[in-house]
Amino acid sequence: MQKYIIPLGGITMGTGLMCMLFGWDGVKSMPGADQASSISVVGFSGVADLALNGTGVLAFLLIITGLSMMIWGNRTIWKETGGY
Numbered sequence: 634m635q636k637y638i639i640p641l642g643g644i645t646m647g648t649g650l651m652c653m654l655f656g657w658d659g660v661k662s663m664p665g666a667d668q669a670s671s672i673s674v675v676g677f678s679g680v681a682d683l684a685l686n687g688t689g690v691l692a693f694l695l696i697i698t699g700l701s702m703m704i705w706g707n708r709t710i711w712k713e714t715g716g717y
Contacts, residue, residue, distance in 0.1 A: 636713075639706035646699025652692035 642699045642702030649692045649695030
């Protein structure tokens with residue numbers, strides 16, 4: 634089971650990290666734009682105006698779920714390997 638849980642947890646966590654890249658609303662002067670577009674236009678002075686949107690919340694849930702799956706898989710893998 635762990636040989637499927639650990640990679641699936643990694644994929645889930647990686648998906649969460651990719652969602653996090655696009656899970657922030659841009660600065661107030663560019664509503665709906667993602668973070669990378671906003672910073673390229675207004676510079677780093679607009680970072681204080683960033684806000685988390687629904688994709689950002691999903692990203693945190695995916696990261697926590699993926700990390701939990703990998704931790705659980707690594708915690709119980711010794712049963713299949715005989716302690717090695």
